Amino acid sequence: MPHPCQTCGACCARFRVAFHWSETTAFNPDGMPLALTQPLDAHRVSMRGTDCREPHCINLVGTVGGAVSCSQYARRPSPCRELGAAWEHGEPSPQCDRARAAYGLAALTPESWLPAAASQDP
Template structure:
């Protein structure tokens, strides 16, 4: 989820990716990025995920706010690689938005 200062950033009124996907990553990345241990859960020997995202109805514990209204990531600077890879308007973004009844973003949104 992008988090620019720009008030027109669609991610700041969305958050659908944070309540759609399991955010899994190599376990050591959490420590490298400074993520508090309470915000991650072990998955397998070498993998962890953001707490709350390995549920039937995922919601990352770092997500603050209401989906489709106003949201923010409580650990944006420390967010793991999978979060950094999703971009406004990409395929994952569009799938997450559709799942939560939000309109698609125009191609090229940032």
């Protein structure tokens, strides 16, 4: 069963991803490559492609609502790590719901995480 996020990607193409510059390779060699960010203010950067009217993270591979992945998943910054999919851990996620709705995708439900749900998908 693929993780629901691997068939969505809406959050990566809906929100600005802003984080402290210390999460980049400018401070930590294991951080987000600085070249994939742009300055936002004195202390923060944003992922390239997310600080605009129609955000789309430079690291999103694939098509929203189809097969997607993050080319920098292991290095993803704190906002990406902290934004959970709705009901993945038994709690709602209004951000996930808003992003999915913006792309015409149904909201995730607790049942989305049951193994039987994967076999019932069209």
